Amino acid sequence: MTVEVLAHCADPTCKPAGRIRQKNEDAIIKAAEEEFARHGFKGTSMNTIAQNVGLPKANLHYYFNNKLGLYQAVLSNILELWDSTFNNLTVDDDPATALAGYIRAKMEFSRRHPKASRIYAMEVISGGETLSQMLSQDYQTWFRGRAAVFAAWSAAGKMDPVDPVHLIFLLWGSTQHYADFTSQICRVSGRSRLTKQDYQEAGDNLIRIILKGCGLTPPAKDA
Amino acid sequence: MTVEVLAHCADPTCKPAGRIRQKNEDAIIKAAEEEFARHGFKGTSMNTIAQNVGLPKANLHYYFNNKLGLYQAVLSNILELWDSTFNNLTVDDDPATALAGYIRAKMEFSRRHPKASRIYAMEVISGGETLSQMLSQDYQTWFRGRAAVFAAWSAAGKMDPVDPVHLIFLLWGSTQHYADFTSQICRVSGRSRLTKQDYQEAGDNLIRIILKGCGLTPPAKDA
DNA sequence: GTCTATACGTTGATAGAC
């Protein structure tokens, strides 16, 4: 039961990073994620988001200006989460350990943030133009840096000479599948939801096949 | 410049599988695929489809009754295409040859029918309820049959004892990625589009890694 | 900062002339 001073500042453009604003913005974004993950940008209505968060829809426009602004805020959150999760591989790492760790981290991301993954997937499927405006131009550079690590490992004879670019797509596709296609996985396997253990087994399986497929010996299984 | 008899039959409920009807329905479905692949079910408007196909939107309702009917027709086409493409693996096949052929077929599907793949992906991400109503209840049975083939190969010592269910998800996820995430792949790799050769190389790479990862020796490379 | 009322375009869908 928090008591808040409603107007701490006479200037309405003053954005104090105040608790109310922060709290409301967070609640709106959370409700927006739910809708965007299910219906994409065009298919989502501000009205529904407002109802689900329990605020008049005018408030959504007050905080985020318009629908695109809210969508970009949601995407921005996702990209931030993404960056903070994957502190990436370096040439000096042991390939097997690093690759296994990366697969684990991606699977854990799919498990803990399936909605973020689905919003991202919908955006990319829809052409990714909004995302493209938000991503820095270094994105290609960053990607080539990641690929270069695999290339270096291959060149040093630490792993098979696999195409590093396609290896990354294999890692992305196979791990993301568990977040985006959950409904299909549940249907064909007769489950109502995917448990932590399901993700553990899926990760084990990916690590076993992909590492062996790259000529690497999996490290001792971690808990 | 085809000349058609406009009303070959006085009864308006008479559906002669006529050339006009067939031609119009096909054109509508084709335009609908474009929109559904980009915006999903909710995000797509009948108006836009009608404009793109060059017909009044009332005609769309005449042919498909309502938006859901059109969507189901589109999905139904995709499922049909899917079924006719994958005449599936059997226990008697040689594992390496069959698996390589399956990966090739899936990649070819991603290359030739990216829109079908994206519509399907959007539907599944959105919860897959429409799809679920259309799929027969034998779907689980069918899936278990596919998994049993891999299990039999493993039990016979023809390949490593990998979890057959997760192996299927690996195959689906890694191949579908090239259709659904084309925009991202183009962005990070600096291409404007994916060529036939790109798909060829991607397929080669998947076959090499996955087969080796399952303890199989890839068959002689086919053209 | 919040919320009611409302403007105004677009939506899916239909009626009815041709």
Next chain:
DNA sequence: GTCTATCAACGTATAGAC
């Protein structure tokens, strides 16, 4: 079978009282 005209519902967005 085709197409124009139209409907009620819903879409985003804003004005303005509090």
